[in-house]
Amino acid sequence: MLDIASLAGLKVALWGWGREGRAAWRVLRRRLPALSLTLFCSEAELADANALGDALLTARTDATAEALSAFDVVIKSPGISPYKPEALAAAERGTRFIGGTALWFAEHADARTICVTGTKGKSTTTALLAHLLRAGGHRTALCGNIGLPLLEVIDVDDPPEFWAIELSSYQTGDVAASGVRPSIAVATNIFPEHLDWHGSEAQYVSDKLSLFTGAAPRIAILNGADPRLSALSLPHSEVRFVGGEDGWHLRGDVVHRGERAVFDAADVPLPGRHNRSNLCAVLAAIEALGLDAEALAPHAATFQPLPHRLQTLGTRDGLTWVNDSISTTPHASLAALDCFRSRRVALLAGGHDRGIDWSDFAQAMRRHAPAVIVTLGQNGPKIHDLLAPVSDEAGFALVAAVDLPDAVAKARAALGGEGVVLLSPGAPSFGSYRDYTERGRHFAALAGFDPEAITAIPGLGIA
Structure with a gap:
């Protein structure tokens, strides 16, 4: 276990100067x-780092294998892949790469943690769990990948009773590396994603599932309908499946616990x-904590939806505008379309090309x-070419756009004043936008809504 105190006397570097990197420095x-520190960052971030006035911090931009291998420990930001050639080469020479998630868990071995992952x-x-x-009157932290890095809540005067922690595939391996077992871990589903970071679909799945196979949570809550999750062998964890008739599951829209309608x-x-099915996973996790999940279930009616996740912005000129900017896989776009199956929809699809x-998706378009469909972004032409023969058979309009403003204009024109404009791109925003939040905000502005009013994540932090 590598905690913060054990870094004293070691050669330590930070790699990345986003929110997580700055949190690690603080x-x-x-x-x-x-402790003397070296920061590897971009040229654009040098001025910000140097402005700190930290005499023991050296900022540089040459994150080469040789430079990285000079350090005992490199604390990297989640967006930096440990599979980069320079990282692999430095690791072979003995450099240990960890993230802030590993440091947090090493400092909180006795915390009651509920870790949530999934594609x-x-x-x-995670937010519904905290809600x-x-x-139920339990002081709970809502943090992690959802928008509050764990290192920002590593030292709190009044620790919460429970920690509801969202983990991306960039962070799950850190939990295993920390040597600390989560109290409960939840997995919603597994689909291919982030292949550019992980290098392959197999590595993505392995890294995602390391929260279970490596960290060995005391109780694992798994979606039994997902083939990868249902096939998991976890000899060191108690496994509870959701979705089956003997556990928490949906019948229509009614949540059941076994045969009992709840x-x-x-x-x-x-x-x-899919989101209502995830309510079953939340209730299973609450039950695993030893609490009365059935009594808490009705409070789901007061949950505030999160921004950029199938977020209905409102109606303008007969069109309903839905912001699902966080959609970064074709499977997510399919799930979004399913929500509006009875409506006329113009789907905006495409973005950064990660090789997914x-x-x-094309096969599904033959049926529903x-x-x-308006294609855009780096992988827009590929999606367009794949869908072209399908559109002729299935009878939907297929339009190419050069960017998001063009896509919005063409969707508006194609619907003719009646229907749903759905931004569910099935791809990341990189290249065109800093992140999915910036993309969603731009979409809102193009639709005529205030982007400032749609971005806050309700309940973030400790309450």
Whole structure:
């Protein structure tokens, strides 16, 4: 176990100067004020780092294998892949690469943690978990990948009773590396994503599942309908599946615990059946904590949906505008379309090309296509070429756009004043936008809504 105190006397570097990198610097300066640090960052970030006035911090831009291998420990930001050639070469020479998630867990071995991961739905699941726990009077932290790095809450004067932590595939391995077992770990589903970071689909799945296979949570809550999750062998964890008739599951819109009907979720503000299914995972996790999940279930009706996740912005000139900017896989786009199957929809699809296969999406369009698909972004031409023969057979309009403003204009024109404009791109925003939040904000502005009013994540932090 590598905690912060054990870094004293070691050669330590930070790699990345985003929010996580800055959080790591603050923690190390607070805990180890005499520790010399080197920061590897971009040219654009040098001025910001140097402006700190930290005499023991050296900022540089040459994150080469030789430079990295000079350090005992490199604390890297989540967006930096450990599979980069320079990282692999330095690791072979003995440099240890960790993230802030590993440091946090090493400092909180006795915390009651509920870790949530999955390709889609993990943010909403984590936020809903925190919401229900708080409704039951339990002081709970909502943090992690959802928007509050763990290192920003590593030192709190009044620790919460429970920690609801969202983890991306960039962070799950850090939990295993920390040597600390989570109290409970939840997985919603597994689809191919982030292949550019992980290098392959197999590595992505392995890294994602390391929260279970490596960290060995005391209780694992798994979606039994997902083939990869249902096939997991976890000899060191108690496994509880959701979705089957003997556990928490949906029948129509009604949540059941075994044969017992518990709660009608039809009016819960969770768009899409997949999100209501994740309510079952939340209730299973609450039950695993030893709490009365059935009593807390009705509080789901007061949950506030998260921004950029099937977020209905409102109606303008007869068109309903839906912001699902966080959609970064074709499977997420399919789930979004399913929510509006009875409506005329113009889907905006495409973005950064990570090499994800859209063939399953194209096949699905033969059966249930929207009225219009507007392709855009780096992988827009590939998606367009794949869908062209399908559009002729299925009878939907296929339009190419050069960017988001062009896509919005063409979707508006194609729908003719009636229907849903759905931004569910099935791809990341990199290259065109800093992140999915900036993309969603731009979409809102183009639709005529205030981007400032749509971005806050309700309940973030400790309450």
